[in-house]
Amino acid sequence: MFDPDDLEAIREGKARWESETRAPTLERFGERKESFTTDTGGPEVDALYTPADVADLDYEEDLGFPGEEPYTRGVYSTMHRGRLWTMRQYAGMGTASETNERFRYLREQGSSGLSMAFDLPTQMGYDSDAAMAAGEVGKSGVAIDSLRDMERVFDGIPLDEVSTSMTINAPAAVLLAMYVAVGDRQGVDRSELRGTVQNDIMKEYIARNLYIYPPEPSMRLITDIFEFCAAETPNFNTISISGYHIREAGSTAAQEIAFTLGDGIEYVRAAVEAGLDVDEFAPQLSFFFNAHNNVFEEAAKFRAARRMWAQIMDERFGAEEPASKQLRFHAQTAGSMLTAQQVENNVARVAYQALAAVLGGTQSLHTNGKDEALSLPTERSVRTALRTQQILAHESGAADTIDPLAGSYYVESLTDELEERAFDIIDDVDDRGGMLDAVRDQWVQRQIQDVSFERQREIEEGERVIVGVNEYRVEEEPEVDIEEVSEEEERAQVERTEAVRAERDDEAVEAALSGLADAAAGDENVMPYVVDAVKAYATVGEISDTFRDEFGEWQPGR
Incomplete structure (x- = not known):
């Protein structure tokens, strides 16, 4: 993209600037820190980026145009100029009736998609009257025991008018079947059902631990869902391959990309080995990423992941259909970054994280409520979280042009570096026999734990500032409303x-x-x-x- 003589002149100019302009200022005033990094274990951030930092960038090969390979600039040709991202709000309130009320409220407030949270017993395949469920019914989401509960959740909500994402994994086949059954009872053609079932058991083994069955039968259930949905519900995403929880467990951005795409490779391989045609099921795959704090790194992460997936699907699996190579993703703001101290600060955190997701080209977005570090979000905090997305969409200008950070020397350099780091990790995974073997051996889990431990040490020793936690603290905290589930409701x-x-x-x-x-x-x-x-x-x-x-x-x- 750049003339070699121009690049050399820029390098010489930067060297001059370093010695003549920057060095005297550094000697007199110094900088805030000895070094700057994007994340624990992430790349060190230079003081200044120039075209020399992206000297090898080839526009057509590395960037291209939106809706065309390698999809760095977006999977659709119009992106948010044509259609805004789906604005989802995660909800699951104790009982089916309460969840129905919250869903109706969110639709009234302008939410364009529903995200369904399930309580722990449901996620582990237990009914509410099971001994293992005692004390947990409705606590982290809605309790769903039978089709009757699912019918209550969607009472008065036509399934041909909404897109529903369900955060369910080990029992994903059961909850998806219930959703299909509700649609059947409403008279909705199965081809009109839209949404996503998370259905990602690998990340449960890695980061979340809500698994039931061993890996082989779990993979069989997943590929059965791929096959069923390809034939019956072609507009329903069969899996949301989730880096979100990997990042929540403490991973770096590069690890989030690598382990998420590594899981995707494992699922595609399993489906192909089960006899499915890659171009029949791959267009229904979707991804789920964390929108973390560092705006530029997060935007670069999403761009790198798109480019990598297109290459993986082409080179490893011989995918031919464009839709099979397009990494479409949902993003959620970082729950692990919410603080119980000074909860109002979380509104600002969520807004910046949401901005990163939009700048990175998300297809769907959930913004956390400010009080989610304490409990299920209140109606008021959910409304504020949704309004954050609406302000971002209609007032900020972030959605008015496609891939607005493209061409930034810093962002393009970050995109390249994250891609290189993530592919190196994927190579390590391949050397260990793939994600399934790397997870069985606990290697993946140890990589994340090491980073998480180091990050916590930095916070405790004050090397990493968390506003309101280890700096800028206040002695008294305001009272906040807390949503609770009573014993009577259970x-x-x-x-x-x-x-x-x-x-x-x-x-x-x-x-x-x-x-x-x-x-x-x-x-x-x-x-x-x-x-x-x-x-x-x-x-x-x-x-x-x-x-x-x-x-x-x-x-x-x-």
Whole structure:
């Protein structure tokens, strides 16, 4: 992109500037810190970037145009000028009825997508009346035990008018089947269902630990979902390959890219080995990234990830369809960066993180409520979080041109460096036999833990400033409203589940679960059987136990 003689002149000019202009100022005043880095273990940030820092950049090969390979500048030709990102707000409020109220409220306030949070028992495949569920029902999201609960959640919400993202992994097949069943009951054609099921078990093994089954049957369930949705729900994303939780566990930006794309490679490989055509299912893959604090690094991260995925799908899997190579992603602002101290500061943090996601070309965005370090967000904080996105969309100008940071010497240099670091990590993973083996050996987990430990040390020793936590503290904290789930609400949910069991056709449930068990034991796609089971009002726990009986449960290290 640059003439060699011009680059040499720029290098000479920078050297002169360093000695004649910058050095005297440094000698007199110094700088705020000895060194600047984007993240723990991330690249060191130079004082000044010039064309010499991107001397090898080839516009057509490395950047190109939006909607064209290598997709660095965006997966769609118009990006946010044509259509704004989907504005999602994560919600799951104790009971199905409360969640329905919150969803209706968000739609009234202008939210264009729904994101569904499930409580821990649901995420682990237990019903609310299970011994393991005691004290956790509705605490971190909505309790879903049967199709009756899912019907309540979407009462009065036509599924052909909304896009719904469901953060569910080990029991993803069950909750997806319930969503399909609700659509069927509403008379919505399955081809009109839009949304995403997270369905990413690898990141559970790595960072979140909400797994049930061993890796092999878990991968089988995922590829069954790929096949089912390609045929039945072509507009529904079959997986959200999630770097978000990897970053929340403490990884660097480069590790987030590498381990997320590494998981994606593992899923695509498993689907291809199961006999699926890559161009049939790959367009329904989506990704989920963290929008962290450093605006420029985060924007560069998203750009690098798009370019890398296009190369991976082309070179490793021979994908031919453009949609198979396009990394489409949802972003969520960083929950781990929310502080319980001075919660109002979180509004500013969320706004900057959201800006990074938009500058990086996200397709969908969730902004955290300021009080989520304390509890489920209140209605007022959710509204503020949504308004943050709307102000960003309509008042900031950030969405008015495509890839506005392109050409920045700093951002392009960061994009290249993150790509190089991430590919180096992927090479290490390949040397260990792939992500599945690297996770089994706990190598991936140790890489993240080491970075997380170092970052916490920096905070505790004051090397890394967290406003309101280790600097700029105040002695008294204002009172805040906290959303809580009472014991009475938990008992009511248990009673509703018991009522479903008393009212349903037990013979139909038994037949559906028996058919599911046979399918799980064989090689048929299990999804049609799961749909039959949920329509008979078999519960999440009963269906999950059917799989447990066939697949067993995973114990790390065994």
